[in-house]
Amino acid sequence: xxxxxxxxAVVYSGPGxxxxxxxDAPKLALGNRACQHGVILKVISTNICGSDQHMVRGRxxxxxxxxxxxxxxxxxxxxxxxxxYLDVGDIVSVPFNIACGRCRNCKEGNTGxxxxxxxxxxxxxxxxxxxxxxxxxxSEYVMVPYADFNLLKFPDRDRAMEKIRDLTLLSxxxxxxxxxxxxxxxQPGSTVYVAGAGPxxxxxxxSAQLLGAACVIVGDMNPHRLEQARSFGCETIxxxxxxxxxxxLEQILGEPEVDAGIDCVGFEAHSHGCSxxxxxxxxxxxxxxxxxxxxGGIGVPGLYVxxxxxxxxxxxxxxxxxxxxxxxxxxxxxxxxxxxxVMKYHRQLMQAILWDKIDIAAAVNVQVISLDDAPEGYADFxxxxxxxxxxxxxxxxxx
Numbered sequence: 162x163x164x165x166x167x168x169x170a171v172v173y174s175g176p177g178x179x180x181x182x183x184x185d186a187p188k189l190a191l192g193n194r195a196c197q198h199g200v201i202l203k204v205i206s207t208n209i210c211g212s213d214q215h216m217v218r219g220r221x222x223x224x225x226x227x228x229x230x231x232x233x234x235x236x237x238x239x240x241x242x243x244x245x246y247l248d249v250g251d252i253v254s255v256p257f258n259i260a261c262g263r264c265r266n267c268k269e270g271n272t273g274x275x276x277x278x279x280x281x282x283x284x285x286x287x288x289x290x291x292x293x294x295x296x297x298x299x300s301e302y303v304m305v306p307y308a309d310f311n312l313l314k315f316p317d318r319d320r321a322m323e324k325i326r327d328l329t330l331l332s333x334x335x336x337x338x339x340x341x342x343x344x345x346x347x348q349p350g351s352t353v354y355v356a357g358a359g360p361x362x363x364x365x366x367x368s369a370q371l372l373g374a375a376c377v378i379v380g381d382m383n384p385h386r387l388e389q390a391r392s393f394g395c396e397t398i399x400x401x402x403x404x405x406x407x408x409x410l411e412q413i414l415g416e417p418e419v420d421a422g423i424d425c426v427g428f429e430a431h432s433h434g435c436s437x438x439x440x441x442x443x444x445x446x447x448x449x450x451x452x453x454x455x456x457g458g459i460g461v462p463g464l465y466v467x468x469x470x471x472x473x474x475x476x477x478x479x480x481x482x483x484x485x486x487x488x489x490x491x492x493x494x495x496x497x498x499x500x501x502x503v504m505k506y507h508r509q510l511m512q513a514i515l516w517d518k519i520d521i522a523a524a525v526n527v528q529v530i531s532l533d534d535a536p537e538g539y540a541d542f543x544x545x546x547x548x549x550x551x552x553x554x555x556x557x558x559x560x
Contacts, residue, residue: 167183167186167301168183168184168185168186168187168300168301168302169181169182169183169184169300169301169532169554170182170184170228170229170230170297170299170300170301171228171229171230171297171299171300171532171535171536171552172184172226172227172228172229173216173217173223173225173226173227173228173229174225174226175219175225176217176218176219177217177218177219178217179217179229179535179536179539180536181532181533181535181536184228184296184300186302187201187296187302187303187304188201188304189201189239189241189304190304191306195241196241196304196306197241197242197243197244198241198243198244198306198307198308198309199241199244199304199305199306199307199308200237200239200240200241200244200247200304200305200308200312201237201238201239201302201303201304201305202233202235202236202237202238202253202255202298202302202303202304202305203235203236203237203238203301203302203555204233204234204235204298204300204301204302204303204554204555205234205235205236205252205325205329205553205554205555205557205558206233206234206235206325206329206529206551206552206553206557206558207230207232207233207234207298207299207300207329207551207552207554208230208232208329208330208332208333208334208549208550208551208552209232209299209535209538209539209542209549209550209551209552210231210232210333210334210360211359211360211361211427211464211542212231212289212427212464213229213230213231213288213289213539214539214542214543215427215428215429215464215466216229216289216290217229217539217543218429218471218543219470219471220428220429220466220469220470220471220472221290221291221466221468221469221470222290222291222468222470223289223290224290227288227290227297228288228296228297228299228300229288229297229299230287230288230297230298230299230300230303230552231257231286231287231288231289231297231298231332231333232257232298232329232330232332232333232334233254233255233257233287233298233303233305233332234252234253234254234255234325234328234329234331234332235252235253235255235298235303235305236250236251236252236253237249237250237251237252237253237308238302240308241308244308244309245309246309247308247309247312247314250318251314251315252314252315252318252321252322253312253313253314253315254312254313254315254328254329254331254332254507254511255287255298255303255305255311255312255332256272256311256313256332256333256336256503256504256507257286257287257332257333257500257503258272258273258275258284258285258286258500258501258502258503258504259275259278259279259285259286259287259292259293259295259306259307259311260272260273260275260278260285260307260310260311260504261275261276261277261278261307261310262307262309262310262311263277264276264277266283267310270502270504270505271502272502272503272504272505273499273500273501273502273503274499274500278293278295278306279291279292279293280293281293284499284500286500287303291467291468299532299535299552300532300554301532301554301555311504313331313504313507313508313511315328315511316515320515322557322558324514324515325558326522326527326529326551326558327514327519327520327521327522327527328511328514329527329551330364330521330522330525330527330549331503331507331510331511331514332503333501333503334360334361334364334525334549335364335368335510335521336501336503336505336506336507336510337361337364337365337462337501337503338361338362338363338364338365338366338367338368338423338425338462339364339365339368339371339501339506339510340460340462340501340502340505340506341355341361341365341368341423341424341425341460341461341462341501342365342368342369342372342374342421342423342460343368343372343460343506344458344460344497345421345422345423345457345458345459345460345497346420346421346457346458347368347369347372347373347374347420347421348372348373348374349372349373349374349375350373350374350375351369351372351373351374351375351419351420351421352374352375352376352378352414352419352420352421353366353369353374353376353377353378353419353420353421353422353423354378354380354406354410354419354421354422354423354449354452354453355369355377355378355379355380355395355423355425356380356381356422356423356424356425356426356445356448356449356463357379357380357381357424357425357426357427357445357463358379358380358381358383358386358387358389358390358397358547359381359386359425360525360549361425361462361463362379362381362386362390362423362425362426363379363386363389363390363524363525363526364521364524364525365423365425365460365462366379366390366393366395366524367393367519367521367524367525369421369423370393370394370395371513371518371519374421376396376413376414377394377395377396378395378396378397378398378410378413378414378419379395379396379397379398380397380398380399380400380406380409381397381399381400382399382400382401382431382437383545383547384399385545385546385547386545386547387399388547389524389525389526389547392523392524393520393523393524396413398410398413400433400434400437401433401434401437402433402434403434404434405433406433406448406451406452407451407452410452417452418452418453418454418457419452419453419454419457420453420454420457421453421457421458421459421460422449422452422453422457422458422459422460423459423460423461423462424445424446424449424459424460424461424462424463425462425463426445426463427445427463427464427465428442428463428464428465428466428469428472428477428480428482429442430442430443430444430445431444432444433448440473441473442472442473442477442482443482443483443484445463446459446461446482446484447484447485447488450484450485450486450488450489450492450494451488453492453494454492455492455493455494456492456493456494457492457494458494458495458496458497459489459494459495459496459497460497461496461497461498461499462501465480465482465498466480467479467480468480522549525549526547526548526549527548527549527551528548528549528550528551529551529552529553529558529559530550530551530552530553531552531553531554531556532552532553532554534552535550535552538550538552
């Protein structure tokens with residue numbers, strides 16, 4: 162049981178700053194009441210996410226002292242009395258969505274907007290602003306509630322540890338990228354444009370390939386990330402060029418439109434071309450409407466927020482963006498937004514990993530680091546490293 166040990170974690174300590182600090186050991190408790198449906202995990206791997214970076218940059222209303230981390234894979238070291246189908250020693254993937262399994266939305270499969278785990282609004286996550294106050298998992302130990310419902314147990318421990326660099330991505334970015342591709346309508350033979358070559362964009366591109374897309378084109382302004390996209394067979398466009406996105410797509414496809422568009426950038430988007438240093442939060446959404454064929458779908462796994470104190474204008478500070486929505490209406494587009502409901506996809510994606518149908522760790526360029534190296538990992542990621550940083554708090558991956 163982790164109560165016999167210390168607990169160290171990555172903590173947001175103000176804009177641009179993260180620190181590794183000692184925090185309380187987790188308990189099977191929710192406030193003043195026991196949490197007998199929960200488990201305590203010894204964290205095997207916990208990943209740095211692009212959405213964590215928004216907080217660390219000071220682009221959300223997150224307060225200093227927040228324990229970060231919502232991408233968690235771990236080994237159960239303690240079970241609550243009401244946990245029936247999991248045991249101490251099991252290795253499990255933790256969906257970043259916290260879901261009760263009891264409310265209407267959970268029963269309909271919409272676990273990203275559970276009604277019971279966040280008093281402020283539907284939906285909760287570990288270690289994230291406005292997401293219910295749950296302690297994050299970039300730590301040595303963490304408590305997970307509603308364990309029987311939430312957790313995905315890996316069927317074989319040795320096989321799981323062999324594939325841990327891939328399986329760690331099941332907690333968020335692989336299902337999130339896959340969700341973006343599925344909801345955009347990607348199917349065999351599709352042409353796909355993915356905006357953003359960060360880890361989620363790369364996961365979306367790899368997912369589109371898994372779904373049978375004929376051509377996946379990834380756009381970004383970071384040449385190292387574009388090179389990473391090319392490493393597993395994607396076409397790429399460099400958005401620093403002065404040519405428009407439709408022109409760049411036409412050079413590859415022979416036409417300026419695609420069947421499906423996936424926005425993996427979100428609210429910190431920047432202009433294309435020679436003005437690419439200028440922030441323009443709605444540009445990706447507007448570009449997607451421009452380049453997606455009439456009747457096509459647009460998946461939006463990229464993060465958009467209701468509060469952005471660092472936004473370029475007063476409207477954007479409250480999430481109000483200048484979208485050319487009439488174009489999307491005229492082209493009969495459909496949009497799918499919001500948190501990925503991880504449980505909808507993680508079991509089948511686990512099987513795809515275990516049976517070598519996808520090499521997702523290579524696609525997103527996983528780099529394993531220690532807990533003490535997490536602040537440096539955040540800094541490197543913020544500078545645009547074409548890597549997915551995976552924290553190994555106990556040296557279990559290294560071993």
